[in-house]
Amino acid sequence: MAVKIDDVARVAGVSKTTVSRVLNNRGYLSEKTIKKVHDAMEKLNYQPNAVARQLYKKETKLVGLIFPTVDNPFFGQLVASLEKRLFDAGFKVLIGNSMNDSLKEETYLKELISNQVDGLIVGAQNRGIDEYHKANLPIVAIDRVMNEDIPVIASDNYMGGKLATELLINSGATHIMNTDGPVNLETPAHRRREAYEDVMKKHNMIPHTYLVDFSWDIDRKKQEIEKMFAMYPDMNGIFVTNDMDAALVWQTATRLGYQVPEDLKIVGYDGANTTRVLLPELTTIEQPVEEMSKIAVDTLIARINGNETPLEQIIPVKVWKGKSI
Amino acid sequence: MAVKIDDVARVAGVSKTTVSRVLNNRGYLSEKTIKKVHDAMEKLNYQPNAVARQLYKKETKLVGLIFPTVDNPFFGQLVASLEKRLFDAGFKVLIGNSMNDSLKEETYLKELISNQVDGLIVGAQNRGIDEYHKANLPIVAIDRVMNEDIPVIASDNYMGGKLATELLINSGATHIMNTDGPVNLETPAHRRREAYEDVMKKHNMIPHTYLVDFSWDIDRKKQEIEKMFAMYPDMNGIFVTNDMDAALVWQTATRLGYQVPEDLKIVGYDGANTTRVLLPELTTIEQPVEEMSKIAVDTLIARINGNETPLEQIIPVKVWKGKSI
Numbered sequence: 001m002a003v004k005i006d007d008v009a010r011v012a013g014v015s016k017t018t019v020s021r022v023l024n025n026r027g028y029l030s031e032k033t034i035k036k037v038h039d040a041m042e043k044l045n046y047q048p049n050a051v052a053r054q055l056y057k058k059e060t061k062l063v064g065l066i067f068p069t070v071d072n073p074f075f076g077q078l079v080a081s082l083e084k085r086l087f088d089a090g091f092k093v094l095i096g097n098s099m100n101d102s103l104k105e106e107t108y109l110k111e112l113i114s115n116q117v118d119g120l121i122v123g124a125q126n127r128g129i130d131e132y133h134k135a136n137l138p139i140v141a142i143d144r145v146m147n148e149d150i151p152v153i154a155s156d157n158y159m160g161g162k163l164a165t166e167l168l169i170n171s172g173a174t175h176i177m178n179t180d181g182p183v184n185l186e187t188p189a190h191r192r193r194e195a196y197e198d199v200m201k202k203h204n205m206i207p208h209t210y211l212v213d214f215s216w217d218i219d220r221k222k223q224e225i226e227k228m229f230a231m232y233p234d235m236n237g238i239f240v241t242n243d244m245d246a247a248l249v250w251q252t253a254t255r256l257g258y259q260v261p262e263d264l265k266i267v268g269y270d271g272a273n274t275t276r277v278l279l280p281e282l283t284t285i286e287q288p289v290e291e292m293s294k295i296a297v298d299t300l301i302a303r304i305n306g307n308e309t310p311l312e313q314i315i316p317v318k319v320w321k322g323k324s325i
Numbered sequence: 326m327a328v329k330i331d332d333v334a335r336v337a338g339v340s341k342t343t344v345s346r347v348l349n350n351r352g353y354l355s356e357k358t359i360k361k362v363h364d365a366m367e368k369l370n371y372q373p374n375a376v377a378r379q380l381y382k383k384e385t386k387l388v389g390l391i392f393p394t395v396d397n398p399f400f401g402q403l404v405a406s407l408e409k410r411l412f413d414a415g416f417k418v419l420i421g422n423s424m425n426d427s428l429k430e431e432t433y434l435k436e437l438i439s440n441q442v443d444g445l446i447v448g449a450q451n452r453g454i455d456e457y458h459k460a461n462l463p464i465v466a467i468d469r470v471m472n473e474d475i476p477v478i479a480s481d482n483y484m485g486g487k488l489a490t491e492l493l494i495n496s497g498a499t500h501i502m503n504t505d506g507p508v509n510l511e512t513p514a515h516r517r518r519e520a521y522e523d524v525m526k527k528h529n530m531i532p533h534t535y536l537v538d539f540s541w542d543i544d545r546k547k548q549e550i551e552k553m554f555a556m557y558p559d560m561n562g563i564f565v566t567n568d569m570d571a572a573l574v575w576q577t578a579t580r581l582g583y584q585v586p587e588d589l590k591i592v593g594y595d596g597a598n599t600t601r602v603l604l605p606e607l608t609t610i611e612q613p614v615e616e617m618s619k620i621a622v623d624t625l626i627a628r629i630n631g632n633e634t635p636l637e638q639i640i641p642v643k644v645w646k647g648k649s650i
Contacts, residue, residue, distance in 0.1 A: 070401045070404050071404075083421070092421075096412070111417055243603075247602050247603050248602065273543075274396065274603070277543065
């Protein structure tokens with residue numbers, strides 16, 4: 001009598017679903033579980049049938065998106081664009097906002113995997129999530145270094161940082177600050193700061209980077225920005241790493257009696273749709289959201305179909321000319 | 326021999342899944358299909374077993390959200406808040422952005438139903454979607470009139486329109502315009518215009534409402550707003566039905582040489598997080614996004630659990646004091 005999947009499950013002491021997941025290398029599985037199933041298969045000399053395996057390995061046409069929050073002009077535009085392109089490619093979208101909460105990100109990931117998504121696109125900000133490594137799923141990261149196996153799509157952060165710093169220097173600023181998120185967060189966005197430092201040094205100016213964490217609430221950010229103004233009274237130019245923070249810097253400057261751009265020149269980063277409507281006066285580095293979204297979806301679909309993809313794809317940025325320099 | 330679900334399916338000429346959907350009053354079903362299954366059950370004298378029915382009626386812990394787009398400060402904040410509350414209540418979220426596309430909204434709805442979501446929260450802008458009526462699903466609408474069976478959660482649009490118009494009159498404006506979306510779109514947001522008209526008439530002023538469709542792109546909106554300025558050269562006050570359009574009105578006014586608020590006073594509507602950071606100078610009516618989100622999720626969960634809920638829940642608004650009046 002042929003050995004069945006039920007026999008493997010019984011001997012391994014796991015469910016039939018778990019056995020089929022191990023057979024298809026899908027879903028969240030501990031090393032221990034995989035070993036138990038493999039041991040049982042060996043013991044019973046179980047030969048999985050290829051047709052049966054295909055039946056278990058059904059496509060769900062679901063893709064999970066894990067991003068900090070859609071309550072932000074850049075991520076709102078990015079998620080809307082990803083969702084539209086995935087819809088056009090026949091996928092439905094499960095969404096998780098993981099802002100400020102690495103436990104939530106971990107829970108999302110486990111639930112999305114158990115929900116049998118066909119793939120994930122991730123731009124979340126939390127560190128050290130082991131589950132991504134264990135996921136056995138096609139994953140694409142946007143502006144986030146995950147691990148060496150996961151392809152990253154990013155805007156040309158170095159070019160953006162260079163453009164921003166040169167704009168400030170060419171417009172006459174002499175004491176130029178930069179803001180950045182936590183250094184230990186592995187994101188290509190830090191290249192903006194590297195470019196700022198390189199350009200500053202090339203012009204014999206001293207770079208100063210001030211920490212403003214993306215996940216802080218507005219009040220905390222306002223307090224930290226006020227501290228920065230107190231610590232650096234000579235500041236007459238600043239490259240802020242995202243537009244929401246740039247708006248807060250501008251407001252603080254106005255409240256403290258600075259004229260923008262006469263006393264303080266400001267360059268932001270992101271240039272999302274909403275920001276260009278609500279605050280078109282802000283000079284900023286415009287991320288190529290549509291292109292990033294297109295390449296991310298194309299790369300994910302290629303991965304789902306088992307094709308090789310580049311591990312890093314960098315897309316050029318451009319300058320949005322406002323009135324803040 | 327007891328009649329089985331397979332027999333009903335065979336006689337009705339439909340699948341077992343379809344029979345179980347009819348039994349559980351779930352999923353998308355045409356009247357014709359329902360009749361075929363009922364006829365077969367009658368012919369065979371089939372008595373569905375309550376326990377078996379429960380087995381088919383399994384919860385998926387998935388909720389679908391259908392909104393115009395998360396690339397907008399108000400809907401981005403609302404969807405982020407809904408997702409967070411649904412996550413805390415143990416639900417995962419499927420999202421669809423239906424902007425500008427009633428066919429897409431219809432496709433979402435069919436797919437979400439076939440994906441067996443436990444319920445839907447809908448704030449989409451398209452009209453005449455029969456599927457909502459046929460869905461046999463717990464549904465909650467935000468700021469959208471669906472049909473008499475579907476509960477609506479809305480901010481107090483009438484109060485908001487009244488506050489906005491009174492602010493403009495009290496600050497000295499004498500020729501006050503209003504913008505609104507298409508009249509044939511059934512949304513409680515039209516009550517903003519009704520309140521504007523009532524307050525204007527009470528003050529012996531002539532109300533003028535100008536159409537700006539929410540789903541137009543930025544360039545189209547800019548063109549229409551320029552036309553409005555040309556048509557109403559005496560305008561010195563305007564109540565704009567959302568903040569993104571209010572920002573465009575402000576920019577057009579500045580380009581045409583108006584000083585805000587000296588020559589033109591502007592009041593917006595929404596007051597979302599992002600808007601209050603990027604354009605805090607805009608005086609606006611702040612929608613209670615967190616409360617709307619909480620009540621929508623509580624109402625949906627009550628419906629999923631088979632409980633009665635109010636058919637309309639209206640939540641008070643407040644004024645955000647900027648510098649545009």
